[in-house]
Amino acid sequence: MNNKREILDSLKKVIDPEIGINIVDLGLIYKVDPGDEVVYIEFTLTSPGCPLADIIEADIRRVLRDDLDITGVEMNLVWSPPWNLDFLSEEARLELGYPI
Amino acid sequence: MNLEIQNLQARVEETEILKGINLSIKTGEIHAIMGPNGSGKSTLSNVLMGHPNYEVTGGEVLLDGENLLEMEVNDRANRGLFMAFQYPVEIPGITVGRFMKRVIEIRAAAKAELRGEDPEMSKPTGFVKYLRDTMDFLEVDQQFINRYLNEGFSGGEKKRMEVLQMLMLKPNFAILDETDSGLDIDALKVVSKGVNKMRGPEFGAIIITHYQRILDYIKPDYVHILYKGKIVTSGGKDLVQVLEDKGYDWVKAQYGIVDEEES
Numbered sequence: 001m002n003n004k005r006e007i008l009d010s011l012k013k014v015i016d017p018e019i020g021i022n023i024v025d026l027g028l029i030y031k032v033d034p035g036d037e038v039v040y041i042e043f044t045l046t047s048p049g050c051p052l053a054d055i056i057e058a059d060i061r062r063v064l065r066d067d068l069d070i071t072g073v074e075m076n077l078v079w080s081p082p083w084n085l086d087f088l089s090e091e092a093r094l095e096l097g098y099p100i
Numbered sequence: 101m102n103l104e105i106q107n108l109q110a111r112v113e114e115t116e117i118l119k120g121i122n123l124s125i126k127t128g129e130i131h132a133i134m135g136p137n138g139s140g141k142s143t144l145s146n147v148l149m150g151h152p153n154y155e156v157t158g159g160e161v162l163l164d165g166e167n168l169l170e171m172e173v174n175d176r177a178n179r180g181l182f183m184a185f186q187y188p189v190e191i192p193g194i195t196v197g198r199f200m201k202r203v204i205e206i207r208a209a210a211k212a213e214l215r216g217e218d219p220e221m222s223k224p225t226g227f228v229k230y231l232r233d234t235m236d237f238l239e240v241d242q243q244f245i246n247r248y249l250n251e252g253f254s255g256g257e258k259k260r261m262e263v264l265q266m267l268m269l270k271p272n273f274a275i276l277d278e279t280d281s282g283l284d285i286d287a288l289k290v291v292s293k294g295v296n297k298m299r300g301p302e303f304g305a306i307i308i309t310h311y312q313r314i315l316d317y318i319k320p321d322y323v324h325i326l327y328k329g330k331i332v333t334s335g336g337k338d339l340v341q342v343l344e345d346k347g348y349d350w351v352k353a354q355y356g357i358v359d360e361e362e363s
Contacts (some may be wrong), residue, residue, distance in 0.1 A: 090228040099246035
């Protein structure tokens with residue numbers, strides 16, 4: 001079984017190309033279920049219709065494979081709850097100039 | 101690491117200020133440099149850090165054998181040199197938190213590069229917790245994270261910010277340029293606590309001061325007395341007491357210094 005912490009650390013290498021901040025600190029990852037066979041990841045994007053879904057999905061698969069040798073990944077792009085600024089981590093807030 | 105200052109001479113505009121400084125500092129050591137106003141203390145720290153208004157006219161400074169004086173200011177910082185300013189500047193528009201995050205990232209990337217690793221992969225994690233813990237340690241209110249760096253801070257708050265930066269950056273050599281000036285006793289204790297926390301085999305410091313006071317809290321390994329651009333004598337921490345008891349006139353008499361203005 002994979003370690004959720006390790007998976008999240010790895011996902012921090014996936015950068016939202018528009019904002020320049022990793023998807024974990026942006027609060028785009030809603031759920032990580034390490035699973036026995038397949039890792040299940042539920043994620044969102046900062047706005048519906050964001051054209052980057054494919055790129056981010058491919059990046060997620062790439063880092064998990066390269067870092068943790070995980071090939072079985074099931075991903076679900078969800079829009080509920082809708083993402084908002086409150087989902088930013090403190091580090092992302094600092095980076096973007098919001099108070100923490 | 102070691103920092104070798106050899107026969108260093110420097111001037112500001114046409115005035116010769118440093119007239120041949122020799123000093124050797126290794127990590128693990130705390131050096132105090134004491135001297136009266138105008139002896140060249142701040143010039144020395146500014147030259148080491150690369151202030152453009154100071155012109156080096158002779159001698160050299162080697163950081164682990166490499167010519168420090170040829171390095172850009174940011175390279176000096178990336179190589180582990182740090183200076184706590186005597187008069188920290190206010191930087192409106194940049195919050196303390198954002199500033200700290202950025203400088204930590206740059207330093208981490210520089211360290212990774214020196215080790216031959218990919219600087220892109222060196223992003224520090226847990227930064228905010230570490231910042232908050234360090235602020236607690238220095239008794240700085242967490243709200244300062246969201247304030248513009250040094251803007252409207254009191255003198256003591258500015259000096260704490262310098263020490264906060266030092267603790268976050270973990271330099272190999274820190275120059276504290278009269279960090280004790282203008283501090284009340286509580287702030288002085290906090291600043292000293294910060295420097296003492298850094299003490300260890302990977303850290304060396306030059307503490308520049310007029311007064312004995314800060315050296316009651318940070319025990320130096322070596323003490324140097326700077327007078328008219330030269331180190332006139334060096335010793336252990338006992339020298340601090342001698343100086344405090346007898347004053348700088350004693351230094352002049354002892355080492356046969358003649359004031360040029362009077363001669």
